[in-house]
Amino acid sequence: MDTLENLRAVAQDPYGYARNIQATESKPILGYFCSYTPEEIITAAGAIPFRLFGTREDISRADAHLQSYCCSLVRGGLEDALTGRLNFLKGAVFPHTCDSIQRLSDIWRLNAGMALHFDAVLPVKLTTESARNYMIAVLNDFRSELEQGLGVTISDEALYKANHTCNRIRELLGHIYAFRSQNPSQLKGSDIYYIMKAAMVMDREVLVEQLAHLWADLREKGGEAPPTDRKRVLLSGGICTLPDIYTLIEDAGGEVVWDDLCTGTRYFEGEVRETGDPVEAIAERYLSRMVCPAKHKGMSVRGEHLSRLVREQQIGGVIFLFLKFCEPHGFDYPYLKACMDRAGVPTLLLEVEEQLPAEGQLRTRFETFIDMLE
Amino acid sequence: MITAGIDVGSITAKAAVLDAANIVGTKIISTGYDAKKAGRSVLDQLLETLDMAAQDIQALVATGYGRNTVDFADKTITEITCHGAGAHFLNPDIRFIIDVGGQDSKVIRINEAGKVMDFAMNDKCAAGTGRFLEVMARALEADLDQFGDIFLKAENPAKISSVCTVFAESEVISLIAKGESRENIIAGIHESVAARISALAKRVGVAEPVMMTGGVAKNIGAVKALEDKLETSIRVSEFAQVNGAIGAALLAERLNR
Numbered sequence: 001m002d003t004l005e006n007l008r009a010v011a012q013d014p015y016g017y018a019r020n021i022q023a024t025e026s027k028p029i030l031g032y033f034c035s036y037t038p039e040e041i042i043t044a045a046g047a048i049p050f051r052l053f054g055t056r057e058d059i060s061r062a063d064a065h066l067q068s069y070c071c072s073l074v075r076g077g078l079e080d081a082l083t084g085r086l087n088f089l090k091g092a093v094f095p096h097t098c099d100s101i102q103r104l105s106d107i108w109r110l111n112a113g114m115a116l117h118f119d120a121v122l123p124v125k126l127t128t129e130s131a132r133n134y135m136i137a138v139l140n141d142f143r144s145e146l147e148q149g150l151g152v153t154i155s156d157e158a159l160y161k162a163n164h165t166c167n168r169i170r171e172l173l174g175h176i177y178a179f180r181s182q183n184p185s186q187l188k189g190s191d192i193y194y195i196m197k198a199a200m201v202m203d204r205e206v207l208v209e210q211l212a213h214l215w216a217d218l219r220e221k222g223g224e225a226p227p228t229d230r231k232r233v234l235l236s237g238g239i240c241t242l243p244d245i246y247t248l249i250e251d252a253g254g255e256v257v258w259d260d261l262c263t264g265t266r267y268f269e270g271e272v273r274e275t276g277d278p279v280e281a282i283a284e285r286y287l288s289r290m291v292c293p294a295k296h297k298g299m300s301v302r303g304e305h306l307s308r309l310v311r312e313q314q315i316g317g318v319i320f321l322f323l324k325f326c327e328p329h330g331f332d333y334p335y336l337k338a339c340m341d342r343a344g345v346p347t348l349l350l351e352v353e354e355q356l357p358a359e360g361q362l363r364t365r366f367e368t369f370i371d372m373l374e
Numbered sequence: 375m376i377t378a379g380i381d382v383g384s385i386t387a388k389a390a391v392l393d394a395a396n397i398v399g400t401k402i403i404s405t406g407y408d409a410k411k412a413g414r415s416v417l418d419q420l421l422e423t424l425d426m427a428a429q430d431i432q433a434l435v436a437t438g439y440g441r442n443t444v445d446f447a448d449k450t451i452t453e454i455t456c457h458g459a460g461a462h463f464l465n466p467d468i469r470f471i472i473d474v475g476g477q478d479s480k481v482i483r484i485n486e487a488g489k490v491m492d493f494a495m496n497d498k499c500a501a502g503t504g505r506f507l508e509v510m511a512r513a514l515e516a517d518l519d520q521f522g523d524i525f526l527k528a529e530n531p532a533k534i535s536s537v538c539t540v541f542a543e544s545e546v547i548s549l550i551a552k553g554e555s556r557e558n559i560i561a562g563i564h565e566s567v568a569a570r571i572s573a574l575a576k577r578v579g580v581a582e583p584v585m586m587t588g589g590v591a592k593n594i595g596a597v598k599a600l601e602d603k604l605e606t607s608i609r610v611s612e613f614a615q616v617n618g619a620i621g622a623a624l625l626a627e628r629l630n631r
Contacts, residue, residue, distance in 0.1 A: 346492065347492075349577075351497070361439075361478065361495065361497075364439070364452045364454065364495070365495060367451075367455075368452040368454040368455055368490060368493060371451070371452070371455050371490070372489075372490050372491070372492075
């Protein structure tokens, strides 16, 4: 099986991959929902950070605990925990981000029946000196709690190694993204989706090797791609759990060449310094990385970032892809849209749940939007 | 150049034939169960009344939710783009279109050339659509064609607070049980539809002048309620319901064959 095929297979059945790991290896697996989860510390503890994306199944048990206006990520994640589909997890990690994730943490602790549970109560306003100190303290606490919970010692050496591995993964993902942006006909949008999804669930030590192979393969065949006449589109929002989005946009005459997603560039952006205190270095990456709307780094930083991406990647139009009922992204939308309007960049708002809205409607929106682009 | 546009909507199928930007004729039929058949049939019926043959049509664009079932079309273009082109043709001043059809409602901002600049569509939900009005007309045993006129007679519109069509229907039934007048309930229903659509319109940003298209534009009550909510006057053309088909026929003219 070639590397891409392998990553695709993991992404299409992440639970199967995890169960296989559980049956054949002693590495504990810890679930998490968001890219503020310090994966380096989990990796240094000899565990696998395993991202959760909601469920593909009907939601019924979770609704006994959560209102129907919670997003499908939170409801779906809880559903899978309550039905035992996540019983390969030794525990879960909840960084402080949006309200729903915080409350999910409490509900999870009481009902999911997992051996381990961690909260990492990160600061919200990331621009102050006190936020920096607080961030470092929280990450150090997480390190000790993880040591206790898993019965291991996390040495500075192990942290350096994990920081290096995660840096390498981020660097390779960045290369692959840039490759796709420059040669869209050589690597499909849905493949980017599968690569990212696999990257967030696989054993990072194995992943880094596979990504290096994939990058070598791509470099070998790159450079000969004829340019396509498709319109260049950027996805902006939280998580994307729907590979079909990429295909539907391609059918309509566009292609997603870049994103500002939690499951996309925000995941691999920035680098952890590999010298000095390793936990401080992790904190610094979180402080310098582009924020999600649940964090604050200045009034206009997200708009400026989006405008910069549009310029750098020669984007024709921006599709805001939000999970329905996602408050933080909903709150930031009017300001981001106004920012794009001022720049003359057409936008489309799409709110989705686990299942895509009726396909006909979606095609109509995408076709009209792509027609609008110059 | 003689061109045709076919707009296969969820409730009705529309066709228009244009000759060098003059409307030669239009036709509306029910879509029914078979969208593919409706697309063929509405054009055939129109050609028959015009005493024309299929060969006379030099270019044809299909639009509407059933556009992909029209297998003899030269091209398919979304109804949003077509409504933009159609409204611009009917009145070049128009900058904003509210298209309320059977299955969904759309708001479209266009530029001075009739090109779509921004748009929004309601989600998979019947609130704020022609279907919502149909359901309510049934609950009130009223004739949909008279809905608008009844609205104008209302003195004190009832408040319908539910956004969901199913819940709103039961709310209407409770209002009937309470003895609320039919006029007031019907006015309340129109205001509820207008509230949904104006929220959608404000998201895109209303630019004046505004035109309403689609089947619901025939309902004077819906137009009036929307005018109140948006605080602007709304133009309605006699071709409101076939506007999408006209736009499609216009865009067919621009195809390189």
